[in-house]
Amino acid sequence: MELKHKLHSWQDEGLIDESTVEKILAFESKQPKPLKLPLLMIIGLIFFSLAVFSFIAANWQEMPDVLRITLVLSVMWLFYILGHFSETKKIGHPILFRLIGLAMFAASIVVTVQTFHFSLFNSYLPWAIFIAALGHYWYWRQFPYAIVAFMFGLQVLFTSGENLGWFQWGAFLVVSVVWFYFSRTGISISFSWILLFGAGLALWPVVEYENVLWPIWTLFAVVAFTLSFPEKERIARPFYMIIGGLQLLVYLAVLGETQLSFIKMNVVESIALSIAGLVILGFYYIRFKKIAWISSLGLVGILLYDTSAIGLAILAEVVALTYLVNEHRKDRSLAPGFVFFILVQFVLYFIYAWGRMDVSLFFLIGALLLFALSGIAWRINKKKAGVSS
Template sequence: MDWMNHKLKEWLDAGVIDESTHDSIVAYERKQPQKRKVPLFLTIGLIFFALAVFSFIAANWSLIPDFLRVGIMLGLMWGFYVLGHFAEIRHFGWPILFRLLGLAMFGASMLVTAQTFHFSMSDSLVPWAIYLAAIAHYFIWRHQAYVIVGFVFGVFTLVSSISSIGWVEWLLFIAVTFGWFYFSKAIEPMLLSWLLLFGSGLMLWSLLDYKSSLWPVWTLFVLVALLLLVPKFEYRLRPLYLMVGAVILVVYLAIRGETDLTLVDVNWPEAIALALSGIVVAAITWIKFRSIVWVAILGAIGLLLFDETAIGLAVVAEISALAYLMIAQRQDQPLTLGFVYFIVVQFVIYFVYAWERLDMSLFFLLGAILLFVLSGIGWWLKRKKEGVAS
């Protein structure tokens, strides 16, 4: 309040606000409920008391009856939720921390129940339950902490289900994650839930009998359709498509350049189908989302993987990096992502082709000369265009 009074007096003296506005702001702020600070020693005492309780429970855990164990966890869970509720109403403590502890106790109660009654811990439902609970917490309280918890347990759910996931679980995961993506109405949960949807596409490796190395590209192409469903946020989601597409191309280049065909299981019909899909994606993105038309280049990966030398992939990666930088520079767009992608491509190409043949300094010198030449050509074309316009 003292800080606010000081600023209001400063604004009043500077003529930014008048006397009536000053009095109205002061009267309004005095009516607002003030956050009550918990005394420091009381906070420390509560922490030590909580540690003492947990230590006592841990020391006597084996002596506690089965049902009482579960009851203790459930009691702690509801205790933290009630504490968070009153902390928000009475304006003391940290409501978000209490609710996160309640969520942790929810997961702990499920683990204790499974261990106490000797339920199978393989294919555990605990990650699924905490993932769903974190999403529910987000929609109730709309705090970013639940977004992070939900994403972590979403990833854990996918990873822990690699060897045993079925169609029902896979479709349920996609339905829940898509609902989180579509109804969250905020960019942070949309970005992280999008990554989970992309990860669910990669799960097709273990879900289908048909093994394909092109599932990442197919998944990215399918996810382009999501931009049509969220027009309010699609412009902020576009960099994610470019980053993921760049990573996919670089990973394919590195794998194909450093390994033999045993790691690249593709066939001509699928490669042709992917190329045709790339043309469709190019048409859609050119009309609706022109800045991410670059992802359509990935449609050629299926055909390029048949080249054992991986030169085709290297050429595509190099040209796309240079073209993106030149076009972004001419349109006065941010160049950070383009430069990172270009540098990564250079490192991959060096380690694939020039590690034992060319000194690194000479390799990057040739790259610098190439960039200088291209920059000069771009500058000359721009000057020529400006001269014609004038």
């Protein structure tokens, strides 16, 4: 009725003529009316389901094992069937029903495992939901399933921890690689790339190789793999740049806080990592310009020794500053480079200067440092404003 009223007022104002009004009304009357459930029926359904659930809860302990499992499975089926009809009849959002169905699948695993007095610790649950959510995503191509798969993929990595064996690790790697390979959308590529990197990190406890350089090895390996998919590399780029930056900061902080003699280093491995860094740098000349920044991590191995430790601070400063200058010269967004630059200064200042200086001198230099940084920021902004105007 509202539409009719509006059309007539437009007609009265001379915006449209009578034949257009009739055409629009005729078209609208042929459109399918959205189905609306009456409010009373919705309230009735809510009360009915509450009654069913409380009846089940009251009799839960007395139920035979098979009946309990069947019951939860039937609820799961109910939601998938509702999802199916919601899709075919175009009522509501089928994804909501299917997500509840997926949650009921998780519930049926909990009930089954509990019925047989098994611990849920280290159980099939995260794996099952990870695979099931990926199955949903592969079939229906809706991103909420990818989010669920990603969360449970992380859970597999976190809960397995030390207990991750070769078989589980291999399976996780295969699933992550397959997901990454078949990913088409940004969200899917991002999630699968992070899981792939997580799989790389999880390898080291499996091989029981204690070493401080493993995060860099992992990053190099995953980045080199990513380069075989140039169109996906572009999407994964922010992730490996952020992880690389964080790694440099963490090494810097750890080196400042730890007695150097506690860090067990292996000369051969340090040199091997530098060579790997050079290989990664090689990709810079082929196509991938951002790789040069990552390759600088190859030097970390030879900069963790007593005699070369100052080199790590210099490396961090040089990388932070040249990255910032380069981004400024290319007229790209300066925010990430500037944040990284400030973080490097703070790590150096707080970890290296704290305890080596008188408190008043510490704050005086801190104030001067902040002053200098804000001056740089102001100058960059001014120049940028000058370029754009």
